[in-house]
Amino acid sequence: xxxxxxxxxxxxxxxxxxxxxxxxxxxxxxxxxxxxxxxxxxxxxxxxxxxxxxxxxxxxxxxxxxxxxxxxxxxxxxxxxxxxxxxxxxxxxxxxxxxxxxxxxxxxxxxxxxxxxxxxxxxxxxxxxxxxxxxxxxxxxxxxxxxxxxxxxxxxxxxxxxxxxxxxxxxxxxxxxxxxxxxxxxxxxxxxxxxxxxxxxxxxxxxxxxxxxxxxxxxxxxxxxxxxxxxxxxxxxxxxxxxxxxxxxxxxxxxxxxxxxxxxxxxxxxxxxxxxxxxxxxxxxxxxxxxxxxxxxx
Amino acid sequence: xxxxxxxxxxxxxxxxxxxxxxxxxxxxxxxxxxxxxxxxxxxxxxxxxxxxxxxxxxxxxxxxxxxxxxxxxxxxxxxxxxxxxxxxxxxxxxxxxxxxxxxxxxxxxxxxxxxxxxxxxxxxxxxxxxxxxxxxxxxxxxxxxxxxxxxxxxxxxxxxxxxxxxxxxxxxxxxxxxxxxxxxxxxxxxxxxxxxxxxxxxxxxxxxxxxxxxxxxxxxxxxxxxxxxxxxxxxxxxxxxxxxxxxxxxxxxxxxxxxxxxxxxxxxxxxxxxxxxxxxxxxxxxxxxxxxxxxxxxxxxxxxxxxxxxxxxxxxxxxxxx
Numbered sequence: 001x002x003x004x005x006x007x008x009x010x011x012x013x014x015x016x017x018x019x020x021x022x023x024x025x026x027x028x029x030x031x032x033x034x035x036x037x038x039x040x041x042x043x044x045x046x047x048x049x050x051x052x053x054x055x056x057x058x059x060x061x062x063x064x065x066x067x068x069x070x071x072x073x074x075x076x077x078x079x080x081x082x083x084x085x086x087x088x089x090x091x092x093x094x095x096x097x098x099x100x101x102x103x104x105x106x107x108x109x110x111x112x113x114x115x116x117x118x119x120x121x122x123x124x125x126x127x128x129x130x131x132x133x134x135x136x137x138x139x140x141x142x143x144x145x146x147x148x149x150x151x152x153x154x155x156x157x158x159x160x161x162x163x164x165x166x167x168x169x170x171x172x173x174x175x176x177x178x179x180x181x182x183x184x185x186x187x188x189x190x191x192x193x194x195x196x197x198x199x200x201x202x203x204x205x206x207x208x209x210x211x212x213x214x215x216x217x218x219x220x221x222x223x224x225x226x227x228x229x230x231x232x233x234x235x236x237x238x239x240x241x242x243x244x245x246x247x248x249x250x251x252x253x254x255x256x257x258x259x260x261x262x263x264x265x266x267x268x269x270x271x272x273x274x275x276x277x278x279x280x281x282x283x284x285x286x287x288x289x290x291x292x293x294x295x296x297x298x
Numbered sequence: 299x300x301x302x303x304x305x306x307x308x309x310x311x312x313x314x315x316x317x318x319x320x321x322x323x324x325x326x327x328x329x330x331x332x333x334x335x336x337x338x339x340x341x342x343x344x345x346x347x348x349x350x351x352x353x354x355x356x357x358x359x360x361x362x363x364x365x366x367x368x369x370x371x372x373x374x375x376x377x378x379x380x381x382x383x384x385x386x387x388x389x390x391x392x393x394x395x396x397x398x399x400x401x402x403x404x405x406x407x408x409x410x411x412x413x414x415x416x417x418x419x420x421x422x423x424x425x426x427x428x429x430x431x432x433x434x435x436x437x438x439x440x441x442x443x444x445x446x447x448x449x450x451x452x453x454x455x456x457x458x459x460x461x462x463x464x465x466x467x468x469x470x471x472x473x474x475x476x477x478x479x480x481x482x483x484x485x486x487x488x489x490x491x492x493x494x495x496x497x498x499x500x501x502x503x504x505x506x507x508x509x510x511x512x513x514x515x516x517x518x519x520x521x522x523x524x525x526x527x528x529x530x531x532x533x534x535x536x537x538x539x540x541x542x543x544x545x546x547x548x549x550x551x552x553x554x555x556x557x558x559x560x561x562x563x564x565x566x567x568x569x570x571x572x573x574x575x576x577x578x579x580x581x582x583x584x585x586x587x588x589x590x591x592x593x594x595x596x597x598x599x600x601x602x603x604x605x606x607x608x609x610x611x612x613x614x615x616x617x618x619x620x
Contacts, residue, residue: 039409090595100408102598105551106591108544113587120580226540230420237413268428275417275424282414283402 006140011259017148017198018156019255020219023248025210025228026235027162028203034179034242037100038088042107043207043232044225045114050076050211051220052118053126065132065216069154073209080204083110084197092193111225119222129216151213158209159248165202166244175199179242227271231258234278240291250289306476314469321461326454329461331573336464337522339565340471342549344518347475350555351484352511355408358399358415360543362516364533365505366392366523368426371440371533376433381446381528386526389517395518397509404508423538437535445528460529467525471518472562478514479558491556513557544590545572552593554600561617563602596601 016206025047032038040046054068063071087106091099131147138144166172176186178195186192214228235254239246257277262270281288321329345359370388373379402415407611426434435441436593447459478484489497498504527533536542545568553564571589575582597604 033409039412087591087595091598094598101551101555102594105548105594108547109587109590109592109594111587112541112544112585116583116587118580120584128467142377228417233413233416237410241409242381272421272424274422278417279402279414282406282410286406 002140006142007263009140010142011256011263013142013144013148013261015252015256015265016254017152017217018258019252020152021210021213021255022231022235022255023251024155024158024213025207026232026239026247026251027159027244028206028210029167029232030236030239030244030247031162031175031206032168032199032203033236034244035175036088036178036196038047038103038107038200039100039231040107040203041104042083045111045118045129046076046204046207046225047228048112048118048220048222048225049079050208051129051215051224052122052127053131053208054212054215055220058130059127065130066154068129068142069209069212072212073205076097076208076211077201077205079208080201081197084200088196088200089193092196094243098275115222115225122222124222127220129212131216148217151217155210155213158206158243159223162202163244164214171198175202196267230271231274234274237278238281240288243288243290246288246290310469310473313556314465317465317468318462320335321458324534326457329457331569333457333461333464335565335569336468337529338546338549338569339562340468340522340525341519341546342553342561342565343471343475343542344515344522345546346550346555346557346561347478347487347518348515348559350509350550350560351479351491352487352508352515354403354508354511355495356399356403356415356512357412357543357547358396358403358418358594359418359515359519360546361415362396362399363519363523363526364426365395365422366520367527367533368434368440370524370527371435371443372433375440375444381444385420385524385528388527389520392520392523393513395515396512396519399516400509400512404505404513417587419538419543423535426538427535435533435535439534439536440532442531445531464525464529467521471521474518476558480597483507483510483514485575548590548593551600552597554602557600557602557606560600560602563605564600567601 025043027045028046029040032040050072054065054072056064057068057071058065079130087110088103090103091106094102112206118284131145132150133146136143136145157296166176174185174190176197177188178192178199182192211225211228218224231254235251236247238254239250254274257274258270261273265273317332320332324332341363345356348354348356348359366388369391370381372383373384373604374381385599399415399418401587403411406414427437429436445460446463447456451459479487487510488495489500489502490504490507490511494504497507526537548559549564549568551564553562554560554569572582572586575585578585593601
């Protein structure tokens with residue numbers, strides 16, 4: 001009974017922290033796919049860049065973690081805007097299959113470039129972000145670090161702000177309108193290009209802030225973006241591409257599965273089980289939990 | 299039709315003769331670069347058959363390539379099979395594993411196929427790397443073994459033989475793809491790739507055609523993988539890395555997906571660009587990234603259609619005379 005209780009406390013704690021981070025790092029991917037059907041494979045690099053920008057501000061300027069995360073968010077906003085201008089704007093309006101593939105490839109090129117640039121700037125050695133709050137509490141045999149709880153809380157705050165923005169602000173409602181039907185939104189007088197630009201910028205900001213959170217939970221390395229990106233893709237697909245609500249629910253389920261597998265079967269199996277889970281989900285629900293079929297969307 | 303066929307055969311013969319004569323004139327290190335070109339162009343062509351022509355967005359091609367190579371290596375090392383038999387079994391296993399991947403993927407559409415196939419890729423990669431029993435070779439790859447060409451030859455003789463085996467594989471696969479594309483199956487691939495609804499209304503079974511596309515593409519990727527395994531005499535998990543996948547995928551896209559010559563042109567360009575960029579040392583990947591962004595933004599359809607346009611502009615009258 002004792003072992004069972006301790007394991008369940010550890011699972012719940014890990015699932016909460018992982019789920020919050022996954023949700024924060026996946027929402028941007030879902031948002032950008034929902035608005036402009038752009039599967040951003042440079043997402044992993046965005047996450048890593050967020051971590052490094054926060055590291056620069058925390059390490060060189062001695063800022064506390066939450067301010068460093070704020071600066072990383074601002075940097076991500078600019079990076080997203082830049083991505084839109086150089087990569088996506090010239091490709092607008094070339095038609096569906098070409099658009100999908102050209103943007104995926106361009107984002108892969110961007111990922112290669114960004115990863116090499118980070119490696120060149122910061123070197124291959126591991127870097128650690130400072131903790132926001134020191135100390136820990138021990139419940140049973142589980143060591144609960146305050147910093148991890150802080151990260152989970154910040155992730156939830158980011159999600160709440162995003163949710164509020166998309167549901168209540170004028171710009172956010174326009175974004176959702178463009179996401180559900182570009183042509184109808186255009187006829188209602190919504191400038192779709194401006195909305196695309198703001199969607200990419202916001203998703204860049206979300207990605208880098210999530211990356212800063214990831215960086216203070218794990219360690220920073222130029223090629224550390226790949227696994228979180230894969231997890232984010234699993235989360236987004238499981239929730240249904242383009243559905244924010246589905247993404248958040250899926251993030252906690254995936255966090256729970258990872259925590260459960262890592263703590264009961266072994267950490268080696270956590271990613272294979274996750275991918276096997278995704279295959280099973282796609283077999284039975286080809287559009288994820290809350291996704292709609294492509295025909296209906298067009 | 300017959301004149302077009304003659305022209306294609308003549309072009310094939312000319313290209314084969316050029317490639318056959320090349321090792322006598324070029325330096326040795328370029329021979330190994332050309333071997334890389336043979337392998338990657340076959341993988342890019344098979345990928346193009348699945349993705350570009352049949353419209354199935356599969357990212358599992360590298361997993362099938364590696365599966366065939368690894369099975370060849372395992373059969374040689376653990377079961378002491380002769381390299382010839384091992385290569386045959388490797389190709390058969392790659393066909394079988396592409397069937398396994400095809401069955402759940404054909405129900406999905408678009409981006410979801412990407413995610414399904416990349417899950418297979420990742421499961422294979424992680425299980426391969428994290429195995430500690432020593433069967434798969436783990437993160438360090440398989441120990442060296444003997445391929446087709448005996449170890450008794452000197453290095454330069456060996457690479458000479460390997461070049462011609464690679465050339466044979468390249469010509470064989472290219473001809474297979476050309477025949478497939480010009481047969482009824484190829485027409486069905488093109489139909490389900492460009493207009494699936496219309497194709498199914500004309501009586502083409504989408505599921506069956508998609509499975510066929512997976513099988514043909516997987517088989518050819520398996521041929522390339524088996525060649526890779528016997529050429530290097532080892533298998534490394536690096537062939538499953540994200541970078542390698544991106545490189546091969548970029549070949550298909552830079553050259554022009556959905557065209558016959560696109561992947562070959564793309565492979566030629568990317569192999570040599572990435573080889574010459576070694577001079578740029580640490581900036582190599584950054585330049586490569588910029589090139590990929592530039593190619594996909596400026597030429598979203600790839601290079602092959604542009605080259606065809608230029609070709610038609612200059613040779614239109616001449617081709618009429620023939």
